[in-house]
Amino acid sequence: MDIDLITNILYAMVRTGTPLLIVALGEMVCEKSGVLNLGQEGMMLMGAVIGFIATLTTGSLLLGFILAILSGVVMSMLFAGIALGLNANQVATGLALTIFGTGLSAFIGADFVGQPIEGLNPYSIPFLSEIPLIGKMLFAQDLIVYLSFGLFAAIYWFFKSSRAGLTVKAVGENPHAANVIGLPVMRTRYLAVAFGGAMAGLAGGYLSLAYTPLWTENMTAGRGWIALALVVFATWRAERIILGAYLFGLASILNLVAQGLGYPVSPNILAMMPYAATVMVLVMLSSNVVKSKMHTPMWLGKPFHPGG
Numbered sequence: 301m302d303i304d305l306i307t308n309i310l311y312a313m314v315r316t317g318t319p320l321l322i323v324a325l326g327e328m329v330c331e332k333s334g335v336l337n338l339g340q341e342g343m344m345l346m347g348a349v350i351g352f353i354a355t356l357t358t359g360s361l362l363l364g365f366i367l368a369i370l371s372g373v374v375m376s377m378l379f380a381g382i383a384l385g386l387n388a389n390q391v392a393t394g395l396a397l398t399i400f401g402t403g404l405s406a407f408i409g410a411d412f413v414g415q416p417i418e419g420l421n422p423y424s425i426p427f428l429s430e431i432p433l434i435g436k437m438l439f440a441q442d443l444i445v446y447l448s449f450g451l452f453a454a455i456y457w458f459f460k461s462s463r464a465g466l467t468v469k470a471v472g473e474n475p476h477a478a479n480v481i482g483l484p485v486m487r488t489r490y491l492a493v494a495f496g497g498a499m500a501g502l503a504g505g506y507l508s509l510a511y512t513p514l515w516t517e518n519m520t521a522g523r524g525w526i527a528l529a530l531v532v533f534a535t536w537r538a539e540r541i542i543l544g545a546y547l548f549g550l551a552s553i554l555n556l557v558a559q560g561l562g563y564p565v566s567p568n569i570l571a572m573m574p575y576a577a578t579v580m581v582l583v584m585l586s587s588n589v590v591k592s593k594m595h596t597p598m599w600l601g602k603p604f605h606p607g608g
Contacts, residue, residue: 342401372501
């Protein structure tokens with residue numbers, strides 16, 4: 301395997317893992333506040349179709365990404381209104397959101413399937429992109445990939461060093477105690493859910509506006525579900541989430557490379573590789589049950605009402 305092929309594999313690994321990284325980081329923030337939103341797949345699909353239609357009809361990629369993010373926020377607020385405002389079961393509400401988003405995106409996008417647009421192009425940073433092996437991977441990507449690097453760093457810092465991050469963690473660990481000491485529990489949870497929805501919408505928009513600039517029904521291919529598993533197996537730590545996301549990207553690319561080199565393996569088995577490899581490695585990372593429980597938000601998925 302020559303160095304150019306390895307360079308291209310690393311480049312594609314980051315590009316393929318980016319939507320998974322974005323949506324998983326958003327879900328991690330949501331779950332850190334104690335809210336379990338299983339609607340990531342539906343929110344991603346809505347972000348993908350709304351962003352695509354907006355860009356196709358206006359020619360503006362910026363407007364497409366903005367509306368993709370807003371569609372994720374609107375969907376997440378629908379979830380929050382039912383699950384937090386009405387104290388409905390969070391698991392059932394999240395599953396309903398995914399079913400609703402999947403069906404609605406297919407209905408809205410039925411007339412736009414397969415129509416091409418000019419997607420988001422990569423931007424190479426002079427000199428840095430010419431570094432052997434890692435230059436193209438890190439410095440010849442599109443703007444959303446660079447944004448995902450910044451999101452990872454910001455969220456890592458947010459929970460490690462900021463007062464607001466401590467507030468989110470306190471709410472997720474014990475909302476009653478947080479409420480007693482005057483922390484805004486419900487506002488924190490609503491904001492965390494909205495952020496998770498925005499990230500899901502952005503990840504969906506990235507799929508239809510940059511990764512494969514077109515719209516097809518169910519184009520997320522289960523990434524929303526993988527993101528949910530990734531957050532759990534990564535034990536709610538951003539550094540493990542980025543590792544898992546890029547592992548998924550690498551397995552996806554190796555699958556295509558193996559098919560291109562003509563290895564006599566069933567295409568179905570090769571297509572399963574990204575999912576199987578990601579789950580296996582993350583299971584190994586989370587095999588320490590004691591440490592995993594230490595990072596699990598104690599009130600994850602449990603309802604809270606300020607009145608009692």
